[in-house]
Structures are given as C-alpha cells and as structure tokens.
Amino acid sequence: xxxxxxxxxxxxxxxxxxxxxxxxxxxxxxxxxxxxxxxxxxxxxxxxxxxxxxxxxxxxxxxxxxxxxxxxxxxxxxxxxxxxxxxxxxxxxxxxxxxxxxxxxxxxxxxxxxxxxxxxxxxxxxxxxxxxxxxxxxxxxxxxxxxxxxxxxxxxxxxxxxxxxxxxxxxxx
Numbered sequence: 001x002x003x004x005x006x007x008x009x010x011x012x013x014x015x016x017x018x019x020x021x022x023x024x025x026x027x028x029x030x031x032x033x034x035x036x037x038x039x040x041x042x043x044x045x046x047x048x049x050x051x052x053x054x055x056x057x058x059x060x061x062x063x064x065x066x067x068x069x070x071x072x073x074x075x076x077x078x079x080x081x082x083x084x085x086x087x088x089x090x091x092x093x094x095x096x097x098x099x100x101x102x103x104x105x106x107x108x109x110x111x112x113x114x115x116x117x118x119x120x121x122x123x124x125x126x127x128x129x130x131x132x133x134x135x136x137x138x139x140x141x142x143x144x145x146x147x148x149x150x151x152x153x154x155x156x157x158x159x160x161x162x163x164x165x166x167x168x169x170x171x172x173x
Contacts, residue, residue: 043074
C-alpha cells in the first residue's frame with residue numbers, strides 16, 4: 001500500500017485496464033490494475049484519472065511498475081493520498097491475472113462462508129420451530145438479527161414477540 005487507506009468495503013473484482021477512463025466499464029468495488037501505458041503524462045490529467053476512479057466507487061488502484069514507469073508517478077500518489085484512495089504498487093514480475101485470480105478466490109471463499117452461515121441459521125430456526133413453535137422461531141430470529149421481532153396475524157394481532165412491554169411490541173399495538 002503506497003497511499004490511501006486499506007479497502008474496508010467488499011472488493012467485487014480486479015480488472016486490468018490501461019484506458020484513460022475505464023469507468024464506463026466498471027460497476028464499483030473493483031481494484032483497477034494498470035501499467036500506466038494509456039495514462040497521460042500531465043500531472044493534472046493523472047490527478048483527474050484518480051478522481052474519476054474514486055468518484056466511480058472503485059475500491060483501489062494497483063499500479064504496475066516497470067513497464068512504462070519505473071515508479072508510480074508522483075501526481076498519482078499525491079491524488080490517492082489526498083482522497084485517501086488505496087494505491088498499491090505491483091512490481092513487474094507480478095502478473096495481473098494472478099491478482100485477479102486471488103481476488104476471485106477470496107470472493108468465492110466469502111460467498112461459501114455466507115452460504116454456510118445461512119445454512120446454520122436455517123438449521124437453528126428449523127430446530128426451534130420443531131421444539132418450541134412460533135415463539136421459538138421469533139426468539140432465534142431476534143437473537144441472530146440482534147433486534148426485536150414480532151409476528152402478527154392477518155388482523156394485526158400479535159402471535160409471537162421476542163420483546164416484553166415497550167419497544168417494538170408497543171409500536172404494533
């Protein structure tokens with residue numbers, strides 16, 4: 001990490017592009033990888049390049065050094081620092097496809113973990129439904145979601161609630 005702050009949001013992909021403006025082909029959350037081949041040499045235009053990426057919701061910029069530039073251009077570093085936009089230096093022997101593959105593996109791992117968590121919640125809810133009925137289901141939902149839960153029938157009568165007097169229960173009465 002050369003400038004900016006580490007990515008805190010979900011990284012959606014890694015995309016290699018040497019276009020001056022790749023933003024029309026991005027959806028946000030990507031790590032854009034560039035060698036700077038298409039990058040204008042003027043400092044103002046380099047600053048604008050970082051601005052476009054940041055404004056498009058890109059997660060960060062990976063700059064491959066050793067092709068057109070021996071080091072990341074100072075205006076790129078300055079613009080990323082000003083905007084707290086993550087800037088990574090990618091040394092020449094590192095293929096961009098290896099970075100894209102690593103990001104894809106990480107996204108897949110996160111999706112599997114999310115599905116495993118959903119299955120765990122589903123099992124807890126099913127067990128609770130069998131053992132203690134609707135009241136148990138509401139209790140599990142409330143605990144897992146860290147909130148109050150109320151189930152109403154079609155006449156707005158309370159069938160089950162995780163809370164006592166006050167809070168959400170009072171709002172629905």
